[in-house]
Amino acid sequence: MTKKFEIEKLVQLARLSLSDDEKAQLEGDLLSILGYIDKLETLDTSNIEPTSQALSVHNVFREDELTEKVSGEECLQLAPAHYKDHYEAPKII
Secondary structure: OOOOOHHHHHHHHHOOOOOHHHHHHHHHHHHHHHHHHOOOOOOOOOOOOOOOOOOOOOOOOOOOOOOOOOOOHHHHHHOEEEEEEOOOOOOOO
């Protein structure tokens, strides 16, 4: 991925306008990133259980606690505008 023509292709796909020095720096950065990925591939992960989350995530949902029930008619009365059993909203275009 770090050949000169591939750097040119990446610059073109990203629609960047880079000088030759900037392209050389980008190539060095990509080599550094790929080197780090190669280092990660050497780790022994055979005893590590696959997961979809990096952190332990607990159920973030809660049960709604209703203190009093409001009927549909009362909700309609609270709306700024309504017609029959429907809320009215301004037309947005």
